[in-house]
Amino acid sequence: MLRLGSCFYLPLILTSRMIVLPSTATASIVAASRSSSFSVAAEMANPPLAKKVNHVLQLFGDVRIDDYYWLRDDSRKNPDVLSYLKEENDYVDHVMSGTQKLEDELYAEIRGRIQEDDITAPIRRGAYYYYERTLKGKEYVQHCRRRIPDPEKPATVHDEMHSGPETPEHIILDENVKAEEHSYYSIGTFKVSTNNKLVAYAEDTKGDEIYTVYVIDAETGTPVGKPLSNVTSYVEWAGDDALVYITMDEILRPDKVWLHVLGTEQSTDRCLYHEKDDMFSLDLEVSESKDYLFVSSESKNTRFVFYLDVVKQEEGLVQLTSRVDGIATTASHRGNHFFIQRRTEELYNSELLVCSVDDPSKTTVILPHRESVKIQGTVLFRDHIVLYERENGLPKAVVYKLPPINESIKSLENGKAIDVIDPAYSLDPEESQFSSGILRFLYSSMRTPPSVYDHDMNTGVSVLKKVDPVLGGFNSSNYITERKWATASDGTQIPISIFYNMNAVKLDGSDPLLLYGYGSYEISFDPSFTASRLSPVDRGFIYVIAHIRGGGEMGRPWYEDGKLLKKKNTFTDFIACAEYLISNGYCSKEKLCINGRSAGGLLIGAVLNMRPDLFKAAVAGVPFVDVLTTMLDPTIPLTTSEWEEWGDPRKEEFYYYMKSYSPVDNIKPQNYPDILVTAGLNDPRVGYWEPAKFVAKLRSTKTDDNLLLFKCELGAGHFSKSGRFEKLQEDAFTYAFVFKALGMTE
Numbered sequence: 001m002l003r004l005g006s007c008f009y010l011p012l013i014l015t016s017r018m019i020v021l022p023s024t025a026t027a028s029i030v031a032a033s034r035s036s037s038f039s040v041a042a043e044m045a046n047p048p049l050a051k052k053v054n055h056v057l058q059l060f061g062d063v064r065i066d067d068y069y070w071l072r073d074d075s076r077k078n079p080d081v082l083s084y085l086k087e088e089n090d091y092v093d094h095v096m097s098g099t100q101k102l103e104d105e106l107y108a109e110i111r112g113r114i115q116e117d118d119i120t121a122p123i124r125r126g127a128y129y130y131y132e133r134t135l136k137g138k139e140y141v142q143h144c145r146r147r148i149p150d151p152e153k154p155a156t157v158h159d160e161m162h163s164g165p166e167t168p169e170h171i172i173l174d175e176n177v178k179a180e181e182h183s184y185y186s187i188g189t190f191k192v193s194t195n196n197k198l199v200a201y202a203e204d205t206k207g208d209e210i211y212t213v214y215v216i217d218a219e220t221g222t223p224v225g226k227p228l229s230n231v232t233s234y235v236e237w238a239g240d241d242a243l244v245y246i247t248m249d250e251i252l253r254p255d256k257v258w259l260h261v262l263g264t265e266q267s268t269d270r271c272l273y274h275e276k277d278d279m280f281s282l283d284l285e286v287s288e289s290k291d292y293l294f295v296s297s298e299s300k301n302t303r304f305v306f307y308l309d310v311v312k313q314e315e316g317l318v319q320l321t322s323r324v325d326g327i328a329t330t331a332s333h334r335g336n337h338f339f340i341q342r343r344t345e346e347l348y349n350s351e352l353l354v355c356s357v358d359d360p361s362k363t364t365v366i367l368p369h370r371e372s373v374k375i376q377g378t379v380l381f382r383d384h385i386v387l388y389e390r391e392n393g394l395p396k397a398v399v400y401k402l403p404p405i406n407e408s409i410k411s412l413e414n415g416k417a418i419d420v421i422d423p424a425y426s427l428d429p430e431e432s433q434f435s436s437g438i439l440r441f442l443y444s445s446m447r448t449p450p451s452v453y454d455h456d457m458n459t460g461v462s463v464l465k466k467v468d469p470v471l472g473g474f475n476s477s478n479y480i481t482e483r484k485w486a487t488a489s490d491g492t493q494i495p496i497s498i499f500y501n502m503n504a505v506k507l508d509g510s511d512p513l514l515l516y517g518y519g520s521y522e523i524s525f526d527p528s529f530t531a532s533r534l535s536p537v538d539r540g541f542i543y544v545i546a547h548i549r550g551g552g553e554m555g556r557p558w559y560e561d562g563k564l565l566k567k568k569n570t571f572t573d574f575i576a577c578a579e580y581l582i583s584n585g586y587c588s589k590e591k592l593c594i595n596g597r598s599a600g601g602l603l604i605g606a607v608l609n610m611r612p613d614l615f616k617a618a619v620a621g622v623p624f625v626d627v628l629t630t631m632l633d634p635t636i637p638l639t640t641s642e643w644e645e646w647g648d649p650r651k652e653e654f655y656y657y658m659k660s661y662s663p664v665d666n667i668k669p670q671n672y673p674d675i676l677v678t679a680g681l682n683d684p685r686v687g688y689w690e691p692a693k694f695v696a697k698l699r700s701t702k703t704d705d706n707l708l709l710f711k712c713e714l715g716a717g718h719f720s721k722s723g724r725f726e727k728l729q730e731d732a733f734t735y736a737f738v739f740k741a742l743g744m745t746e
Helices: 023-041 079-112 175-181 310-315 531-538 556-560 568-583 599-610 627-631 640-646 652-659 689-701 724-741
Strands: 056-059 062-065 123-125 128-134 141-147 170-174 186-192 198-204 211-217 228-231 235-237 242-248 254-261 270-274 281-286 292-298 303-309 328-334 337-343 351-356 363-367 373-380 384-391 394-401 426-429 438-444 451-456 462-467 479-487 493-501 513-517 542-546 592-597 617-621 674-680 708-713
Touching: 062 652, 079 531, 079 689, 079 708, 079 724, 141 175, 170 175, 170 198, 186 235, 198 235, 211 242, 228 242, 235 281, 242 281, 254 281, 270 292, 292 328, 303 310, 328 373, 337 373, 351 373, 384 426, 394 426, 394 438, 479 568, 493 531, 493 568, 513 568, 513 599, 531 542, 531 724, 542 568, 568 592, 568 599, 592 599, 592 724, 599 617, 617 724, 627 640, 627 652, 674 689, 674 724, 689 708
Parallel strands: 303 328, 513 542, 513 592, 592 617, 617 674, 674 708
Antiparallel strands: 056 062, 123 128, 128 141, 141 170, 186 198, 198 211, 211 228, 235 242, 242 254, 254 270, 281 292, 292 303, 328 337, 337 351, 351 363, 373 384, 384 394, 426 438, 438 451, 451 462, 479 493, 493 542
16 A cells, blocks of 8 residues: 555545544544634634654664654544644634635635536446436435347447436445435545446545445345455455455454455455565455456555456455566456566566466466566456556557467557657556447646547547536636656656646746645656646646656656655655756746645655745645654554555664655754644644644744644544545635735735
8 A cells, every 4th residue: 555645536545544534533633623624613712732752762872862653543542642732723714724725716616617417428337327416406326227229239439328218327326325424535446247237335434444335236236245344445346146355464464365255254255365474465356257257466566466267256365466576567358368567676667478277387478578668557458458557658549459368379560659749747557348449538738637548459439428517607729738857866757747826926926836746666757637727727727747756657766766665766756856846947946836645745844844944834644754753663554554655764764764755763953934733633654643744843943934834633533534625615715825925815
């Protein structure tokens, strides 16, 4: 699991950090906060000062004094801690009370761009179209389907879902009804059985990413059997009467995979595999053919795969690829062949292999490693394979024709890339039908709303099936996207994506600018569309993404050059991007604001310590800022599995390197810009105490009177509140803070 950085990503599986707060405690805390915050805030002229309790940390002869170690409470019930967090929230309300009108205006504007009653692009599965519906004024979605009038007719890119008496809509599950009894509600997975008769869904009601899985009759909603408790959202159907799922150990690392036969007790489920190495975590996916389930065990550097034959469940898991340090493999299936994507230290951008299901030991390379092109993933069809690749920092989808399904495959040739229109963009796979010749993908850029296309792989024709509507007079022709390159301190060229309204900016250095960065886990933050971003951009902001090392934008070496003992490249790259924007007339220091979440919050904390003079304001969302102390503690989630990402500070070299950039450990008496820090009390990925300690130490150390606000959601986790409008309210609050810091509240 990762410390993720953007709401663009759906919640993924936690492969480590997670602690539960009882729902009754959560409810009482939230209620107390809501009822008293404004009355208390009105009396608060000074920021809260956390008490200091001397705590000594010592290793390799180095002594660290952590006066705020006491803020860590794994139970989330310490009254002193909760009181302090509430005081911080009250102080936020006090300081931001003068911008409430602006925040309300921003929220109304952001919400006003959304078509509240809408449906997603329908997905064809067997005899049904499945889709999600949103309703005006409702926070959550309905999961729906309609029967296809002629399901035997082959699908084409021109097919449309028809409504009428013969194809009535059926609501399978209404999340709005389910969420009524909870302050937080999230469905992590929603899986329909192959025969379309049953649905399994995973439910989280705290934000801690510990799920309960329910199975219901798709037509009646009647529960089938008892729910599965304390599991991840890794759940797949094995045929139509069994589920495979993954559970976690005491440090919340996904470590066991189970087979559950419907109608039996969870206690009698069969454990298919137990990963005992605490550097490794399990994941689960179904093949596009639906004939196999793949269970993978992975660390940050190594990945190996097992398969389960759905019709031969009694045989259990069979190992497909070997566990070899530094080699990572993923698998897919078609006919009597497995397709294997394989990465090694030498073949860092991956090669593609094929082998017989009957003899997986004999493999054939059908697409060799290429130094300039990274294979990011594959989508397999009966007659085609699509490779999602990266070249020169940009994604692309390349379609290859395959021979008849059970014939041998010697190589992939004459692939055809799908055309794109923007200089910087995102391109991602959507669910497609294995048996069809239609690829579904999602295209977006900072000026192009999310657009779902069906691409006919035989003719090369792409048909737009759904574009997210943007209300409020949005016209994409008013906006400009640019792709530039900054030069890092070591000469490396860093790609930058730039977005602005050409009618609202001067481009003379006087425009306000918001710079976003992440740079970890080999994640590629491709420029995509966010409707809420239009509010600052239409007010003259330039919005920029720095694609810094530690991410995956420029291939595997880009990641390797921003991790472990090269992690500081991530921070210096970001600083270089900021300096480029200033020197090229996009902004000035007095108008430059920065933002990052989670591991991106580490980035923000680090550069604030390194170059506080360079920025006017900073937002650090659920930031991973207490790096050294956290990575020295193997008893909490994410630590052991991430020693290959950040390093193991129990080794002296990593200890001192990590200490040299860990934000909490590098706060010093100096002036800092205006800063907003956020956290979630139930966050399993970044403990709330990390941002809390960061803020407390900053308050007692910095030499300025600039804003320092700490907002902790007391009933949510890493991805903050669960409702779609609640998330928009948070966007409005964040932008209001930035406007306040820049004196733009009028």
